[in-house]
Amino acid sequence: MTASPLRILAIANQKGGVGKTTTAINLATALAAVGEQVLLIDLDPQGNASTGLGIRAADRGVTTYDVLGGDYRLEAAVTDTDIPGLALAPAGVDLACAEVELIDADRRHYRLADAIDEYRQSAGGDPVSYVLIDCPPSLSLLTVNALAAANAVIIPLQCEFFALKA
Numbered sequence: 550m551t552a553s554p555l556r557i558l559a560i561a562n563q564k565g566g567v568g569k570t571t572t573a574i575n576l577a578t579a580l581a582a583v584g585e586q587v588l589l590i591d592l593d594p595q596g597n598a599s600t601g602l603g604i605r606a607a608d609r610g611v612t613t614y615d616v617l618g619g620d621y622r623l624e625a626a627v628t629d630t631d632i633p634g635l636a637l638a639p640a641g642v643d644l645a646c647a648e649v650e651l652i653d654a655d656r657r658h659y660r661l662a663d664a665i666d667e668y669r670q671s672a673g674g675d676p677v678s679y680v681l682i683d684c685p686p687s688l689s690l691l692t693v694n695a696l697a698a699a700n701a702v703i704i705p706l707q708c709e710f711f712a713l714k715a
C-alpha cells in the first residue's frame with residue numbers, strides 16, 4: 550500500500566469559541582485511530598490544543614513560538630501524546646509576542662510553511678500523513694502563517710450570525 554500524501558489542514562475562524570480546538574483534537578484523534586500518522590500544531594497562545602492533549606504548560610519544552618522565531622526546527626517541538634500516531638507541537642502564552650517580534654522579519658508570513666518544509670526534508674519524506682493546525686481566534690500573523698502553510702482550511706462555526714460573518 551502506498552503512503553497517503555501529506556495533507557495540511559488549517560482549522561480557522563476569527564470568531565472565538567466556535568469549536569476550532571475541539572475539531573482539531575477530535576479530528577486528529579480520529580485520523581490517528583484509523584492508522585494515519587498525525588501532527589497537530591498548536592498555533593494559539595491559549596495553548597488549548599496542548600492542554601487538551603494532556604501536555605501541561607510546565608512540560609512544554611520547545612514550542613511553536615520558538616519555531617516561528619527561527620530558534621528551533623519544528624522537529625524539536627514535536628512531542629508524542631498518549632494517543633498512538635498523534636504527535637503535538639505545543640504552544641505557550643509566549644506565542645502572543647510573535648506577532649510583534651516578527652513584524653519586520655523575513656518571510657514572516659511563511660515561517661510555519663518553511664518549518665513544515667524543513668521538517669519534511671529532514672525526515673527524507675513525509676514523517677506524517679496529516680498536519681492539523683489549530684489557529685487562534687483572530688486574523689493575525691499566526692493565522693496567516695497557518696493559511697499560507699495549508700492545503701485546505703476547515704472553518705468551524707456555530708449557527709449564529711456573528712460566527713458566520715467571521
Ligand SMILES: Nc1ncnc2c1ncn2[C@@H]1O[C@H](COP(=O)(O)OP(=O)(O)OP(=O)(O)O)[C@@H](O)[C@H]1O
Nearest residue numbers: 564565566567568569570571572593597684685686
Ligand atoms: N460540536 C460542538 N457542539 C457543541 N459544543 C461544542 C462543539 N465543539 C466545541 N464545543 C464547545 O464549545 C466551546 C468552545 O470550543 P473550542 O475551545 O473548541 O472553540 P475554539 O474555537 O477553539 O475557541 P477559541 O477561539 O477560544 O480558540 C467548548 O466549551 C467546547 O466544548
Ligand SMILES: [Mg+2]
Nearest residue numbers: 569570593597
Ligand atoms: Mg481554540
